[in-house]
Amino acid sequence: MMKAGVAGLTGRFKWQKYILPVLFFILLVIFVIYPTATVFENSLKVNGNFSLGNYIDMFARPNFFKILWQSFLVAALVAALSTVLGLIIAVVVLKTTLPLRRLFSFATVVPLIVPGFVASLAFIYLFGRNGLISYQLLGINLNIYNWPSVVVVQCMDFTAMAFLLISAVLISIDSQVEDAARDLGASEWEVFQTITLPLLKPGIIAAVILVFMRSMASFGTVIFLGGPFSTLASASYTQLIGAYNIETAATFNAVLMIICAVAFWFYVRAQATSSRIRAPFTGATRKPINFSRPLKILLMGVISAFAIFILMILASVFLAAFTRYIGTDYSFTFDHMNRALQRGSAGMMNTLYFASITAVVVSITGIILAYIITRIDFKGKGLLDLLATMPFAIPGTFIGIGYILAFNQPPLLLTGTWIIVMAVTIIRQVPLGLRAGASVLSQQDRAIEDASSSLGANKITTFIRIILPMAGPAILVTALYAFVSTVQTLGAIIFLITPGTKLLSVDVFEAVYKGEISTAAALSVIMLLLSAAGMLGIYFIQQRGKAAKWVQRALLQRPM
Amino acid sequence: MGAESIAAAADVTTGIRLRNISKSFGKTRVLENFSLDIYQGELCCLLGPSGCGKTTALKIVDGLLEPDNGQVFLEGQDITMLPPQKRELGMVFQNYALFPQMDVFENIAYGLRRRKTPASDITNRVSQVLDIVRLADYERRRVYELSGGQQQRVALARALVIEPRALLLDEPLSNLDARLRADMRQEIKRIQRHLGITMVYVTHDQEEAMSIADRIVVMNQGGIEQIGLPREVYEDPKTRFVADFIGRINFIPVERNSSSFRMFGNSYTLPGEFSDAGHADVIGAVRPERISLTRDYASIPSAVVRDVFFIGAAVRYRLEPVDVTPTMEIEAEAYIPEEVFEKGQRVGLVIEPADIKLFPK
Numbered sequence: 001m002m003k004a005g006v007a008g009l010t011g012r013f014k015w016q017k018y019i020l021p022v023l024f025f026i027l028l029v030i031f032v033i034y035p036t037a038t039v040f041e042n043s044l045k046v047n048g049n050f051s052l053g054n055y056i057d058m059f060a061r062p063n064f065f066k067i068l069w070q071s072f073l074v075a076a077l078v079a080a081l082s083t084v085l086g087l088i089i090a091v092v093v094l095k096t097t098l099p100l101r102r103l104f105s106f107a108t109v110v111p112l113i114v115p116g117f118v119a120s121l122a123f124i125y126l127f128g129r130n131g132l133i134s135y136q137l138l139g140i141n142l143n144i145y146n147w148p149s150v151v152v153v154q155c156m157d158f159t160a161m162a163f164l165l166i167s168a169v170l171i172s173i174d175s176q177v178e179d180a181a182r183d184l185g186a187s188e189w190e191v192f193q194t195i196t197l198p199l200l201k202p203g204i205i206a207a208v209i210l211v212f213m214r215s216m217a218s219f220g221t222v223i224f225l226g227g228p229f230s231t232l233a234s235a236s237y238t239q240l241i242g243a244y245n246i247e248t249a250a251t252f253n254a255v256l257m258i259i260c261a262v263a264f265w266f267y268v269r270a271q272a273t274s275s276r277i278r279a280p281f282t283g284a285t286r287k288p289i290n291f292s293r294p295l296k297i298l299l300m301g302v303i304s305a306f307a308i309f310i311l312m313i314l315a316s317v318f319l320a321a322f323t324r325y326i327g328t329d330y331s332f333t334f335d336h337m338n339r340a341l342q343r344g345s346a347g348m349m350n351t352l353y354f355a356s357i358t359a360v361v362v363s364i365t366g367i368i369l370a371y372i373i374t375r376i377d378f379k380g381k382g383l384l385d386l387l388a389t390m391p392f393a394i395p396g397t398f399i400g401i402g403y404i405l406a407f408n409q410p411p412l413l414l415t416g417t418w419i420i421v422m423a424v425t426i427i428r429q430v431p432l433g434l435r436a437g438a439s440v441l442s443q444q445d446r447a448i449e450d451a452s453s454s455l456g457a458n459k460i461t462t463f464i465r466i467i468l469p470m471a472g473p474a475i476l477v478t479a480l481y482a483f484v485s486t487v488q489t490l491g492a493i494i495f496l497i498t499p500g501t502k503l504l505s506v507d508v509f510e511a512v513y514k515g516e517i518s519t520a521a522a523l524s525v526i527m528l529l530l531s532a533a534g535m536l537g538i539y540f541i542q543q544r545g546k547a548a549k550w551v552q553r554a555l556l557q558r559p560m
Numbered sequence: 561m562g563a564e565s566i567a568a569a570a571d572v573t574t575g576i577r578l579r580n581i582s583k584s585f586g587k588t589r590v591l592e593n594f595s596l597d598i599y600q601g602e603l604c605c606l607l608g609p610s611g612c613g614k615t616t617a618l619k620i621v622d623g624l625l626e627p628d629n630g631q632v633f634l635e636g637q638d639i640t641m642l643p644p645q646k647r648e649l650g651m652v653f654q655n656y657a658l659f660p661q662m663d664v665f666e667n668i669a670y671g672l673r674r675r676k677t678p679a680s681d682i683t684n685r686v687s688q689v690l691d692i693v694r695l696a697d698y699e700r701r702r703v704y705e706l707s708g709g710q711q712q713r714v715a716l717a718r719a720l721v722i723e724p725r726a727l728l729l730d731e732p733l734s735n736l737d738a739r740l741r742a743d744m745r746q747e748i749k750r751i752q753r754h755l756g757i758t759m760v761y762v763t764h765d766q767e768e769a770m771s772i773a774d775r776i777v778v779m780n781q782g783g784i785e786q787i788g789l790p791r792e793v794y795e796d797p798k799t800r801f802v803a804d805f806i807g808r809i810n811f812i813p814v815e816r817n818s819s820s821f822r823m824f825g826n827s828y829t830l831p832g833e834f835s836d837a838g839h840a841d842v843i844g845a846v847r848p849e850r851i852s853l854t855r856d857y858a859s860i861p862s863a864v865v866r867d868v869f870f871i872g873a874a875v876r877y878r879l880e881p882v883d884v885t886p887t888m889e890i891e892a893e894a895y896i897p898e899e900v901f902e903k904g905q906r907v908g909l910v911i912e913p914a915d916i917k918l919f920p921k
Contacts, residue, residue: 179624180657182644184671184722194670198661 021378024369028387030412031427035402036394039257042250042405054251068255071216071231074147078154079212085155085306086162086207087200092299094170095196095289100304107307109164110314111157113531115488115505117220118524119153121512122313124224125326125521132316132326145227153221156310158214162207169203170196175287188290196289202274209267213260217395220490224512232256233491236397240495250405253398264393317528320521340522344507348526351504354418355486355530358425363479365426366433367440367471371463374441375449385434392431396491399424404495416498424492429482436478440471477541484534487527504530574636575600575726575758576621581630583616590616592782594630598726603752603759605769608779609805614762617779618728621760623647634725650719654731656711658703664690664714665699671722689721692751709740716751726758733768745772766806770794778802800919803845810851810890812844814918821918824861824881828913841921848876848893850915853901857908863890865905875900881909 046053058064086108092098093105111119127134127144134142173196181195182188219233226234236252239245291299320326321340324333341348373385391399403424407414414420444467452462468475490505497506504527511520576598583591590613598604606614619625621632623644631640639647659667665686672682690696693713703711712732719727732748733741749772752759763769769776770790778785778793778801785805786798797803804811815822820830823844834842854860863879866889870876877892892909901907 174655174657176653176655176657177659179644180651180653180718181659181670182624183622183647183649183651184718185645185648185674186670187645187674190674195659201661 017376018378020368020372021376021380021384024372024384025380025387028384031423032387032390032394035399035406036257036390038406039250039398039402040254042247043254045247054247058248058251058255067230067232067235070147070229071233071256071259074150074154074222074231075212075215077151078158078215079208081151081155082158082162082211083166083204083207085159085302086164086166087204088299089159089163089303089306090166090170091192091196091289092303094167094286095192096291096296096299097288098296098300104303104307105163107310109160110310111160113484113488113528113535114157114314114317115220115490115527116154116157116218117224117490117505117509117512118317118527119157119313120221120224121508121517121520121524122316122320123149123153125316125320125517126312130328132319133312143227145225145229147226147229149225150221150229153225154215154218156306156313157218157221158211159306161214162211165207165210166200166203169200171286173199173286178287178289189292189295192289192291202270205270205274206267209263209270213263213267213393213395216256216260216263217397217491219397220509232259233395233397236401237494240401246401246405249397250401253395253401256395257398260393260395314528317521317524320518321525322522325518326521336518336522337525339519340526343519344504344523344526347502347504347507347523348530350418350502351487351527351530354422354425354503355483357422358429358486359479359483361426362429362433362482363436363475364433365430366435366478367437367468367475369430369434370437370441371467373434374438388434389431391428396428396489397495399428400492400495415496416500418501420496421493421501421503424496425486425489428489428492429485432482432485433478436474436481437471440474441467444470473541477538480534480538480541484531484538487530487534573599575602575634576760577633577636578617578621579631579633581617581620581627581632583613583620583625583627590782591620591627594783596777596784596787598758598760599775600635600758601756602774603749603761603772605773605776606760606762606779607766607769607773607776607806608764608785610764612779613782614764614779615730618651618730618760618762621726622649622651622728624651648722648725650722650724650727652712652715652719652727652729652732654734656715656735658711658714658718660704662703663699664695664701664703664706667703667714668718668721670718675722685721686717689717692720692754693717693747708736709744712736712744713747716748720751720755720757724757726760727752729759729761731763732761733763734765741768748772770806778805780805797845797917800843800845803917803919808848808891808893810846810848812846812888812890814842814844816842823911823916824884824909826861826911828916831918834918842918843921845917845919846890846911846915848891849874849895850911851890851892852910853877853879853892853894854908854910855899855901857906860908860910862906862908865901865903865907868900868903877901879907879909882906 043054044050044052089104089108093101093108114122124131124144126132127142127149129135129141131142131144134140134144177199178191178195181191186194216231217233219231219237222229222231222234223237230238232252232255236249236256239252240249316326319330321336322332322334323330324335369384369388373381373388394402403420404415406412407420414423448470449462449466452466453459457465488505489503490509493503494506494509497503504523508520508523508527511517511523574597576596578594578596581591581594582589594613594617596617606617608614616625620627623639623642623646627640631638633639634647634649659670662670668686668689669682672685677685686699687696690698693716695710695713695717698706698710698714703714706714712735715732729748733744736744745768748759748761751757761769761772773790775787776790776793777787780801786793786802788796793802794806797806800811803809812823816830816834818830820827821842821844822828861881863881865877866880867878868875869878874893874895875897877894879890879892880887881890
């Protein structure tokens, strides 16, 4: 295959340059299009016959429109609140000289390693019936199993994403433009309001849409904290696992998928418009905006409260893992951890293997795919790009159901095998790999590649000797992100897991589901540490500089 | 206001006055005890190599940087502590710093809106200033659709429309190509004359400074080397740095004694200011166009032509003087010469005593 690739890439024989694109096409059709189509097909079938029955039933359900409305409500609220918070934190961290800025930005990104269902668990420790704060400290008995809790926890989770999206834009704003406004008589507030804020618009729009999509698709928080409240994602889970009604689950997911696809379409359009009005960056140093004192105090108050909340969430997971019983007995114990290490060892090893393999495959596939799309000219390029980006817009539960339905009969009988789990974790990270690879390639000067070719190297040699080494740190960071994301994946794999292919995230989920609070906490700690190790790796590579710029943009492509 | 207005009345001709300004970034001293008067209505160029502190001085005038020490006066008023918003100065940035999310009209109207100017006034003043910069009918264009030269004009218009007390320009033409640069130079000069506005113009391009400035301030390492008319700084450089930085010049080792010095074997009278023993070592400097070449070299210093370059209206020679140790090369330029010498030819060197500058070594 490599040999055919050589000739194909040099373009001597026209048909040969299609070998790699066609190979990727086939893979993407099998692992993206086929399962997607299967879900829609199943949603349109009743007892094996085509019918609109599922949709008619669904619309006829007394609570369907309620669920739909609730999904929108939660997602819209979470999108709005997370974006406002993310904006405030980004502005404070990057545009003021207020104290503790590093701590705030650290606290804000902590949730990147805390999946929503773990945060939900911690929220119960803190505010539940026997909660540390609600009951022990304040002596009140809160009912937290309702939609506001879902909104609060999801906000905490997704603010990190909004913060990173908005910071990425904020960093690239030329402070000379703000100086120009000051010169023309704008007060500090006017500078922010008329210059900085409008220039942040692309980041804000991206944050609103992407958080909306992720909130729509997330079901862990709703299941644990929603109580009677449900959304499309959580309802599809209960339909499948509780009622084993796969057609209804497929129908719910089809609706969910359509909403996410529409949102994604808006996102792509917004990105295209905003890229046209980017201010040329001159490298002028970032300059703080001197907000008025009351405003500074207000900002400081808001983000301190937020940071404290996050750190409490994190601390409570550790507290629950290492004390006898959170809420009643605070003596130190390693019992839960021992139990977790025993019971979760299979899941842990699987998670480690799966996440590592996913990381390697995705980072290398990503750069190759990016190379094909940005450097080889062939018909259907746009389609290949679209196919490879699609998994980003697909909700986890949707792809999970798609895989069970699609791969449960020969010749692609994969249900119950590790291959299906592996396939889903890889396919979900492909967009990340592709975006990261594309941004690396777009920053590389093509003249260097041309120089290599004019010195007699063929395309494969140029790719291996020139492009790969230059993209080195970037590829490593992509791999680590894919690793961290995979460790936390739940929705996509929860339907595919069998006793033989247990993963850590599913162990945590099941422990919470069964009410084994302390074991769940101990398992979560292991999971957090795995993710944290990956994040630390990213941090150190970023500190060394090379990969820093594009990394935040790549992060936006983390799947839901 | 009282004391300040008295000061202003006593000092009508000074537009901007910098007094003993110092500024450091970390451990790097960028400006050291820097003082400068800029006259009302003049176009004053701050000229110097990068890192000499010229942009820092400009930003301190504008209020974007705060000096560590010293004071800034504008028309006699102490504005050192005033934020840029209150200074009513216009600034044109090197990269224009146009607001990318706004069209041409909104960019220019921005300063007027901050001043709560009535809408009808805004429309009038924007179209007036667009006429001045010759960009009429561009109001609704997006700034990123404009060429570099047009963006430059919008930046200029945006700064001018607020009728600033002075206009500050930070390397305004450095992003334009050579041709456009020459045109915009004329344009800026024309606007300055037309409006009679004080301009402080920062550049590292000596040709630009020479062609546009009423007065040039040559800066180096955070201090002033020389202030003068363009012609003065070229023809009568006061320091070796100025001689070297502005135009081309040959530095030629000389032998000196108490009342005379020798260059290429010829003896010249030592100028008065060098006759005291303080300047033990001096070096000579001669502009290339001040060295004339002759076919006859019998009784005068001579050199061998090593290279000949035709540069349009002039011919430039690289010459190796004969009987000079260690061997060296000098440059001579002849404008529209009657005779062009050839490579390898031996020629006579004629240098008028008045054209030799001496500097301490």
